[in-house]
Amino acid sequence: MKKQLERKHSLAIRWLHWVNFPLLAMMIWSGMLIYWANAVYSIRIFGTEFFHFFPPWFYEFLGIPYRLAEGIQLHFFFMWLFAVNGLIYVVYLAASGEWRAILPVPGSFGRAVRVALYDAKIVKKLPPQGKYNDAQRIAYTLVILMGAGSVITGLAIYKPLQLAWLTSLLGGYEWARWEHFWLTILFVLFFFVHIIQVAMAGWANFRSMVTGYDVVDAAEAKAEVMAEEVAA
Ligand code: HEM
Numbered sequence: 191m192k193k194q195l196e197r198k199h200s201l202a203i204r205w206l207h208w209v210n211f212p213l214l215a216m217m218i219w220s221g222m223l224i225y226w227a228n229a230v231y232s233i234r235i236f237g238t239e240f241f242h243f244f245p246p247w248f249y250e251f252l253g254i255p256y257r258l259a260e261g262i263q264l265h266f267f268f269m270w271l272f273a274v275n276g277l278i279y280v281v282y283l284a285a286s287g288e289w290r291a292i293l294p295v296p297g298s299f300g301r302a303v304r305v306a307l308y309d310a311k312i313v314k315k316l317p318p319q320g321k322y323n324d325a326q327r328i329a330y331t332l333v334i335l336m337g338a339g340s341v342i343t344g345l346a347i348y349k350p351l352q353l354a355w356l357t358s359l360l361g362g363y364e365w366a367r368w369e370h371f372w373l374t375i376l377f378v379l380f381f382f383v384h385i386i387q388v389a390m391a392g393w394a395n396f397r398s399m400v401t402g403y404d405v406v407d408a409a410e411a412k413a414e415v416m417a418e419e420v421a422a
């Protein structure tokens with residue numbers, strides 16, 4: 191079967207994506223150094239605590255205790271880079287029209303369920319998709335909103351006096367802190383699912399996020415171009 195190269199990810203998307211990865215890792219790590227000093231959150235059901243964020247062994251294992259000042263310094267430095275990188279990404283998506291590949295479209299939620307059933311090997315046929323499947327569209331849109339949410343809730347607890355209007359809009363300092371914490375947990379969950387999906391999609395898919403090009407079946411690519419021409 192004849193193969194050919196196809197442009198998949200623009201240079202801007204690749205740079206913004208790969209710069210975001212260490213920045214987010216640094217935000218989570220420094221956030222942990224800060225959170226340790228006042229570790230208040232847990233999962234409780236009817237007053238019974240099932241899991242405390244985080245058990246002492248976890249902090250000890252990672253060498254987290256007594257590094258609050260270091261954590262604050264790192265967090266308040268890297269947050270600007272994280273926010274600016276995210277902002278450039280959103281502006282780029284809007285200006286380039288690449289948002290069309292990311293935002294969910296009518297029918298996305300139904301098709302995302304079918305993608306999940308396909309991944310679970312319950313159904314055999316993958317629904318038709320563009321650059322990303324509908325589960326990816328939903329996940330990537332959510333993660334962009336989560337990024338914005340992290341910056342906004344972070345600012346509300348960083349300057350609760352100067353930005354009192356923002357802090358109270360988010361339900362007050364305690365609520366804003368709670369929202370900030372849970373957004374981080376969601377980022378971690380997204381990360382694990384994303385890595386599993388990338389691993390399942392295979393080496394060529396990962397390589398395309400580095401080089402920008404995907405290796406595709408020549409006959410299929412030709413059929414796609416013809417279908418697009420007919421549609422246009
Ligand atoms: C080792 C870490 C990571 C790897 C290996 C990785 C890999 C990839 C790959 C291969 C794609 C393209 C998927 C496809 O073409 O089907 C992708 C897209 C994407 N990833 Fe990651 N990723 C990583 C970390 C992250 C993190 C930390 C985030 C955000 C929290 C993230 C958010 C995204 C988004 C939003 C896209 C879509 C980009 C666009 O086209 O605008 N990734 N990732």
